[in-house]
Amino acid sequence: MRTHALLPTFPAALIGMTLLGLVACEQEAPFEAPPAVAAELERDPDVLIIGAGLAGLSAAIDAASAGARVLVIDMNSVFGGHGIQSGGVAVVGSPMQEALGFQDTPEQAYNDWMDWAVDGQPEWTRFYAENSREMIYDWVTGLGVRFDRVQSSHGNSVPRFHMTYRRGLNLTRPLFLEALRFSNITFRWNANADHLLTDGNRVIGAEGIDWRTGERFELRAAKVIVATGGYQSNIDMVKENWPRDLPAPGEVYSMSGQNSRGSGHRMAAEAGAALVNLDRQYNGYSALPNVLGLETDRGFVGGNGRSIWVNAGGRRFVTELGIDRYVFPEVMRQQPAGHWAIYDDDDKQGFSILSPHFVAADGLDRDKVQRLFVNNPEVTQTGATLEELAAAAGFPAEALVETVRRYNEQISNGESTDIDGLEPESTPSEFTIDTPPYYATKLYPMANKSAGGISIGLDARALDAEGNPVPGLFAAGEVTGSAGINGLNGLDGMFTGPAILTGRVAGRAVAAELAAEEGWAPAVFTREDGRLIEVADEQVTEQWAAALGTDEVRALLALDRDGYWHFERVHELVLERGYQCVDCHSAQVPFYAATARGHTAAQTQVCDTCHLGPERPVPVAGALRQQDPPPD
Numbered sequence: 001m002r003t004h005a006l007l008p009t010f011p012a013a014l015i016g017m018t019l020l021g022l023v024a025c026e027q028e029a030p031f032e033a034p035p036a037v038a039a040e041l042e043r044d045p046d047v048l049i050i051g052a053g054l055a056g057l058s059a060a061i062d063a064a065s066a067g068a069r070v071l072v073i074d075m076n077s078v079f080g081g082h083g084i085q086s087g088g089v090a091v092v093g094s095p096m097q098e099a100l101g102f103q104d105t106p107e108q109a110y111n112d113w114m115d116w117a118v119d120g121q122p123e124w125t126r127f128y129a130e131n132s133r134e135m136i137y138d139w140v141t142g143l144g145v146r147f148d149r150v151q152s153s154h155g156n157s158v159p160r161f162h163m164t165y166r167r168g169l170n171l172t173r174p175l176f177l178e179a180l181r182f183s184n185i186t187f188r189w190n191a192n193a194d195h196l197l198t199d200g201n202r203v204i205g206a207e208g209i210d211w212r213t214g215e216r217f218e219l220r221a222a223k224v225i226v227a228t229g230g231y232q233s234n235i236d237m238v239k240e241n242w243p244r245d246l247p248a249p250g251e252v253y254s255m256s257g258q259n260s261r262g263s264g265h266r267m268a269a270e271a272g273a274a275l276v277n278l279d280r281q282y283n284g285y286s287a288l289p290n291v292l293g294l295e296t297d298r299g300f301v302g303g304n305g306r307s308i309w310v311n312a313g314g315r316r317f318v319t320e321l322g323i324d325r326y327v328f329p330e331v332m333r334q335q336p337a338g339h340w341a342i343y344d345d346d347d348k349q350g351f352s353i354l355s356p357h358f359v360a361a362d363g364l365d366r367d368k369v370q371r372l373f374v375n376n377p378e379v380t381q382t383g384a385t386l387e388e389l390a391a392a393a394g395f396p397a398e399a400l401v402e403t404v405r406r407y408n409e410q411i412s413n414g415e416s417t418d419i420d421g422l423e424p425e426s427t428p429s430e431f432t433i434d435t436p437p438y439y440a441t442k443l444y445p446m447a448n449k450s451a452g453g454i455s456i457g458l459d460a461r462a463l464d465a466e467g468n469p470v471p472g473l474f475a476a477g478e479v480t481g482s483a484g485i486n487g488l489n490g491l492d493g494m495f496t497g498p499a500i501l502t503g504r505v506a507g508r509a510v511a512a513e514l515a516a517e518e519g520w521a522p523a524v525f526t527r528e529d530g531r532l533i534e535v536a537d538e539q540v541t542e543q544w545a546a547a548l549g550t551d552e553v554r555a556l557l558a559l560d561r562d563g564y565w566h567f568e569r570v571h572e573l574v575l576e577r578g579y580q581c582v583d584c585h586s587a588q589v590p591f592y593a594a595t596a597r598g599h600t601a602a603q604t605q606v607c608d609t610c611h612l613g614p615e616r617p618v619p620v621a622g623a624l625r626q627q628d629p630p631p632d
Contacts, residue, residue, distance in 0.1 A: 051227035053081025055477025062507030067522020082257030090493030116155030117487030167613035211563030228264030230450030232256035250336030253299025277452030282490035287446035312337035314395035534598020536587035
């Protein structure tokens with residue numbers, strides 16, 4: 001159920017928008033939520049969950065299933081958090097593995113992960129290995145999540161990385177839709193919690209600011225679950241906690257969730273929780289600068305798979321397709337000068353960007369990528385010869401020419417192109433670099449995921465520095481550093497998976513604590529079955545018409561408003577791509593603020609426009625549920 005405060009009246013009687021639940025256009029007066037909706041927000045919940053990503057949604061569903069009255073708040077206007085960018089989860093002993101002939105056991109997985117991660121948290125690692133099949137795979141597939149393949153990944157002796165059908169949207173959306181089915185779960189958006197409320201040493205709620213109205217709020221609850229995600233979009237915090245054994249970066253860009261800014265870490269620490277291993281960060285090394293005028297700390301992940309990387313001395317220093325745990329330290333040792341991707345005119349079309357901002361109707365918008373990255377002198381230098389390229393990029397010409405000559409020789413002779421003993425996952429390139437003009441694109445470190453955070457026990461209770469529970473406070477997901485499972489080296493699917501697992505553990509734990517308290521009684525609630533999406537009345541459908549045009553949308557985008565980040569990003573793309581309102585909106589997905597859960601569920605289908613990944617063929621006929629229809 002969408003809930004939000006009154007919005008100010010804008011010129012031409014337009015009211016502010018947000019794509020998922022509010023693209024408002026009232027001609028008479030601002031929308032007012034029905035009294036029942038307002039009353040639902042005002043009541044004291046049993047459980048307050050801060051964050052509507054995978055961990056928060058998982059916790060909400062399990063707590064509500066046990067009868068807890070749950071309020072989920074999020075500083076964004078949409079669900080999903082960092083999970084919307086995910087690719088899949090690690091699972092042990094799934095039906096898909098069995099169908100492919102892979103025999104897997106929890107003990108085998110535990111040994112693999114502890115060996116690879118180095119100093120991973122052993123209790124949580126074993127719990128994950130023993131419970132991922134039931135608590136993640138069985139659960140999410142039962143909610144409509146589909147996995148279309150199992151992928152091999154480093155640190156695993158058998159394939160365990162279960163890839164979600166068309167990426168993270170189809171993992172997060174089914175959980176959000178399931179949460180909408182419960183009458184005892186309420187959502188409040190644009191609510192930025194900035195402090196936890198305490199009574200003595202007990203956490204009793206949270207306070208913060210509504211980013212739409214600017215008004216302060218105070219919410220009290222018997223239990224609080226912090227599920228705010230990591231801190232990798234807080235570049236100052238990233239640099240403050242940079243791994244001590246690596247050189248500090250000069251410039252670093254974030255590719256984490258928009259609101260992964262460490263707010264939960266700070267609030268929990270102020271309330272007495274311990275923060276552990278904050279210097280454990282799972283970062284990347286192929287970020288590109290912000291070329292769209294968005295937030296200055298944010299970048300784009302991308303590059304050219306048909307390139308070699310050189311340092312400021314013009315020399316190749318690493319195998320580009322090597323394993324992250326080996327490549328990243330080598331990249332950081334080139335700091336602060338950095339590293340560059342070198343490629344030629346034959347290979348420039350191989351440049352790609354992973355972002356909804358660069359998706360066209362048929363896939364990657366290559367023209368936009370070429371214009372903003374390859375042909376942009378602020379990002380990429382070019383030269384008619386390697387000597388000219390070296391002069392433009394500031395490399396020693398003799399070193400660059402020799403580097404490319406040696407690489408071409410290795411490719412032509414079929415020799416190994418390994419460097420420093422790093423094993424590539426595949427041949428770095430099938431093509432020599434010998435067709436002018438030549439290009440050099442500078443790449444940057446990329447802040448991505450947090451592997452340290454709030455200390456928690458196996459019941460997801462937040463712990464203080466002595467290992468004692470902080471009364472009333474629980475934590476789940478990346479804010480806990482994924483429970484420490486990844487140790488010093490990240491594993492594929494072991495950030496997304498632990499978000500679901502720790503969320504479920506937290507939800508069950510708060511429900512068990514409530515049930516043990518004298519005088520507590522579970523809520524009388526309903527869970528809607530069947531197709532959740534509400535179908536509009538036929539007369540309404542016939543009379544419905546788009547009420548906004550491009551001029552009105554541009555006027556709204558020109559306003560400087562807090563709390564409209566998602567709306568602004570979405571509708572900038574709408575204008576750029578020339579979409580019509582009816583491409584996304586209808587009588588089921590209206591322009592006014594949705595209060596019915598069925599309309600909110602319908603609005604989640606609009607997310608397909610930007611967030612679905614490409615269709616991929618299934619490698620085996622027996623892959624699970626590939627032919628099933630999409631979930632509600």
